[in-house]
Amino acid sequence: MENFKTIIEPFKIKMVEPIHLSTAEQRKEYLREAHYNPFALDSDKVIIDFLTDSGTSAMSSNQWAGMMQGDESYAGASSWHKMRNSIFDLTGHEFILPTHQGRAAERILYGYLGGKGKTFISNTHFDTTRANIEFSGAEAIDIPCEEIKNNKHFYPFKGNMDLMKLEKLIIEKGPENIAAVILTVTNNSGGGQPVSMENAKSISIICKKYKINYFLDCCRVAENSYFVRHREKEYEHKTYLEIAQELFSLTDGAIMSAKKDALVNMGGFLSLKNKELADACKNLLIITEGFATYGGLSGRDMEAIAIGLKEVFEPDYLHYRITSTTFLGDKLKAMGVPLIYPIGGHAVYIDAKELYNHIPIHEYPGQALVCELYLTGGIRTVEIGSVMFGKYDEDGKLIPAPMELVRLAIPRRVYTQSHIEYVIEVFEKIMLNRHKVRGLKITEEPKFLRHFTAKFENLTDIF
Numbered sequence: 259m260e261n262f263k264t265i266i267e268p269f270k271i272k273m274v275e276p277i278h279l280s281t282a283e284q285r286k287e288y289l290r291e292a293h294y295n296p297f298a299l300d301s302d303k304v305i306i307d308f309l310t311d312s313g314t315s316a317m318s319s320n321q322w323a324g325m326m327q328g329d330e331s332y333a334g335a336s337s338w339h340k341m342r343n344s345i346f347d348l349t350g351h352e353f354i355l356p357t358h359q360g361r362a363a364e365r366i367l368y369g370y371l372g373g374k375g376k377t378f379i380s381n382t383h384f385d386t387t388r389a390n391i392e393f394s395g396a397e398a399i400d401i402p403c404e405e406i407k408n409n410k411h412f413y414p415f416k417g418n419m420d421l422m423k424l425e426k427l428i429i430e431k432g433p434e435n436i437a438a439v440i441l442t443v444t445n446n447s448g449g450g451q452p453v454s455m456e457n458a459k460s461i462s463i464i465c466k467k468y469k470i471n472y473f474l475d476c477c478r479v480a481e482n483s484y485f486v487r488h489r490e491k492e493y494e495h496k497t498y499l500e501i502a503q504e505l506f507s508l509t510d511g512a513i514m515s516a517k518k519d520a521l522v523n524m525g526g527f528l529s530l531k532n533k534e535l536a537d538a539c540k541n542l543l544i545i546t547e548g549f550a551t552y553g554g555l556s557g558r559d560m561e562a563i564a565i566g567l568k569e570v571f572e573p574d575y576l577h578y579r580i581t582s583t584t585f586l587g588d589k590l591k592a593m594g595v596p597l598i599y600p601i602g603g604h605a606v607y608i609d610a611k612e613l614y615n616h617i618p619i620h621e622y623p624g625q626a627l628v629c630e631l632y633l634t635g636g637i638r639t640v641e642i643g644s645v646m647f648g649k650y651d652e653d654g655k656l657i658p659a660p661m662e663l664v665r666l667a668i669p670r671r672v673y674t675q676s677h678i679e680y681v682i683e684v685f686e687k688i689m690l691n692r693h694k695v696r697g698l699k700i701t702e703e704p705k706f707l708r709h710f711t712a713k714f715e716n717l718t719d720i721f
């Protein structure tokens with residue numbers, strides 16, 4: 259599609275899922291019933307669902323056709339061989355274990371390697387990764403590069419790991435105490451920012467020098483390959499698949515949540531080069547997930563993963579995927595919406611602290627924007643700020659999170675250009691009303707992961 263400004267969706271629609279439209283009046287009622295927490299909304303009350311890109315992809319007609327061929331045999335299913343071949347082709351890792359989703363693979367591998375006194379190091383551990391590591395008794399240390407702290411300036415690879423800190427930490431802790439270095443591509447918790455091949459190579463050299471395991475958390479490896487090809491000169495003539503293959507070749511293993519770049523609704527895997535480690539993990543897999551040729555997945559799921567892992571590297575798909583996310587982000591930026599820049603691969607992150615700079619942090623500007631987006635346009639998003647990460651000190655005073663962000667995560671192949679245009683129009687209204695918006699008060703909250711189930715009161719209703 260050279261020489262055209264308009265980038266079209268490289269697919270047409272064969273099966274449709276209705277969106278239930280609602281009025282602002284209805285949404286006001288729905289949100290009140292949900293105690294101002296959109297996690298409590300039923301999905302049929304949502305117009306555009308940007309809660310997550312995980313497990314929300316639309317499968318292709320090829321994937322659906324593959325599902326009909328799912329071999330549901332307990333052992334040695336042909337669907338398993340297809341999934342295994344697809345993963346081997348991508349990773350080059352010889353030992354592959356299927357799991358029902360990413361965190362199951364994490365629990366097996368990091369549970370086995372972790373334990374008291376062990377340290378894991380990552381550009382940024384995803385929350386389930388950190389939880390599994392800490393549950394084993396080990397510690398998880400994030401060392402993202404310095405550039406990520408600057409929200410405004412363009413830097414091509416803000417997902418990179420800080421190499422100086424990496425070597426310093428290894429020496430400080432002792433190489434024998436480092437369970438693994440985990441490179442997350444793209445860096446999900448760090449704004450979906452990409453990691454450069456140069457950075458990945460340098461990490462590999464350091465890990466080899468100290469004989470430390472080097473794993474890839476490869477949930478969005480195809481999206482990362484897109485950025486590498488377009489931002490790292492030596493890679494402009496490589497295919498996206500070749501770039502991903504080179505990245506995997508640097509590592510000792512990988513973990514994937516297939517709910518992201520494998521374009522399916524459920525699934526995951528663990529791949530390893532080392533036989534002893536793989537055998538140990540296989541034992542754990544059989545105890546908790548299932549036999550080694552299905553690991554908690556149906557044959558039909560494995561067929562869909564085998565096909566999705568190939569489709570995701572198609573150049574037209576990736577170009578559409580990344581440019582449509584960037585299109586939304588750039589339009590919002592041009593409108594004056596404060597956001598994390600440059601735009602990452604799977605989501606746009608709005609800086610709610612700056613957008614609603616009249617709302618004090620303890621009244622949760624991020625949650626206020628989440629509510630406004632739903633009330634104005636039926637758009638469901640998630641707060642990544644002090645509702646999610648805030649803690650209290652001894653006097654019950656809020657210790658805020660470092661940033662008050664709202665994430666617009668874009669499901670793969672689900673929404674069209676007009677849906678995105680609609681979201682942009684909703685933001686125009688949000689900008690017009692920005693000074694009138696009030697914050698929220700938490701009225702009820704659980705001890706852990708409070709963002710899922712906390713209840714709020716809208717301060718506009720009170721005053």
Ligand SMILES: *Cc1c(COP(=O)(O)O)cnc(C)c1O
Pocket residue numbers: 312359360361362384386387442446475477514515516517518525526
């Ligand atoms: C989603 C995700 C996981 C966990 O995978 P699940 O399939 O949700 O269990 C791990 N790491 C990253 C970077 C992710 O985005």
